[in-house]
Amino acid sequence: MSDSVHNRKFIAAGLVVATIAVVSVAFFGLDVLRSAAATDIKKDAGTASTVAATGSRIVASVDGAEISEAELLPFLNAGLDRAVAVDRAINKVVAANGADKMYRQQAKTAMQSAKNDVLANVFINQRSIELRDSVSEADVKAFYDTRVKAEDFTAFRLKFFVSVDPKEAQEVFDGVGRGDKDALAKLAYAKKEGEHYVSAAEVPYGLGVAVKGLKAGERLRPVTVREGVLILYVEDIKANPKPALDKVKAEIKDLLITERFNADMKARRAASRIELRG
Numbered sequence: 521m522s523d524s525v526h527n528r529k530f531i532a533a534g535l536v537v538a539t540i541a542v543v544s545v546a547f548f549g550l551d552v553l554r555s556a557a558a559t560d561i562k563k564d565a566g567t568a569s570t571v572a573a574t575g576s577r578i579v580a581s582v583d584g585a586e587i588s589e590a591e592l593l594p595f596l597n598a599g600l601d602r603a604v605a606v607d608r609a610i611n612k613v614v615a616a617n618g619a620d621k622m623y624r625q626q627a628k629t630a631m632q633s634a635k636n637d638v639l640a641n642v643f644i645n646q647r648s649i650e651l652r653d654s655v656s657e658a659d660v661k662a663f664y665d666t667r668v669k670a671e672d673f674t675a676f677r678l679k680f681f682v683s684v685d686p687k688e689a690q691e692v693f694d695g696v697g698r699g700d701k702d703a704l705a706k707l708a709y710a711k712k713e714g715e716h717y718v719s720a721a722e723v724p725y726g727l728g729v730a731v732k733g734l735k736a737g738e739r740l741r742p743v744t745v746r747e748g749v750l751i752l753y754v755e756d757i758k759a760n761p762k763p764a765l766d767k768v769k770a771e772i773k774d775l776l777i778t779e780r781f782n783a784d785m786k787a788r789r790a791a792s793r794i795e796l797r798g
Contacts, residue, residue: 579606582613647784651777661765663772670762675717676731677756679707680724682747689742689749696739696753707753717758727752 577589587609595605619627683689695703709716710724720728725745731752734740740752 580610582610583617585613585617587613647781648777651780651784652773654780655773655776659776660769660772663776664765664768668762668768668772670759671732673719673760673762674732675719675758675760676723676754677716677758678710678718678723678731679753679755680710681707681751681753682745682749684748686742686749689751693739693742693751696751707751710752717756723752725750 578586579589579592580587587606591609591612592602592605595608596602600608619630681689681692683692692703692706696707711718711722720732722728723731725743727740727743730740731754734754736754736757738754740754743750743752
């Protein structure tokens with residue numbers, strides 16, 4: 521991994537720590553936006569703009585059912601020639617008409633599901649565009665000044681040990697505390713590559729906040745995790761400066777869009793009449 525890519529990931533991880541108090545709610549079974557997914561939203565926004573500009577133009581019809589330019593996009597995005605894309609779209613409508621005539625009830629059920637998927641995607645795309653436009657330079661600057669702290673970019677060189685035997689884990693924990701060579705030899709780096717440093721956001725099992733309270737040479741009390749009992753040892757700590765605003769502007773904007781989208785969805789859910797049925 522290049523230094524520039526690693527640094528960008530570390531900055532993104534630091535920003536996650538900077539917003540750790542924010543509960544990012546996942547809707548539709550996915551995170552609409554995090555730093556790692558920012559390009560997806562930008563791509564969706566571009567696609568939505570293309571649809572808005574050209575989507576209404578009719579390119580063909582099958583038994584009166586019209587095919588719009590927008591329906592070609594999945595085929596064109598897959599790299600197909602335009603003529604082939606039109607042909608595939610025609611085949612799809614022929615098959616759809618067949619389903620409507622031969623399998624009416626199954627088609628009705630599928631249509632409702634497809635409608636929800638399509639409309640949800642329209643909402644995500646269009647609302648993301650609107651929210652992106654709503655984030656001002658002043659908003660980004662305020663986030664940077666008040667919520668991005670130098671301490672969020674501190675790096676930790678961590679070692680760990682996991683055992684299904686609590687007694688063994690405790691023995692290693694005690695041995696590390698005494699500086700026992702055999703106990704220390706059982707520890708492995710949490711990050712194998714490079715200089716082994718990780719940000720607090722990259723610490724496994726969400727233990728970054730706890731690790732931030734440790735000094736070099738200190739251990740985290742044994743923690744029970746899925747694999748057994750975990751021992752974490754801070755071998756070294758490296759302070760990193762708070763990155764310049766220009767370096768993190770894009771990530772901050774994406775995080776602000778996330779917050780606003782999630783707040784919008786929470787309000788819409790609260791205003792909706794939702795009934796759970798067995």
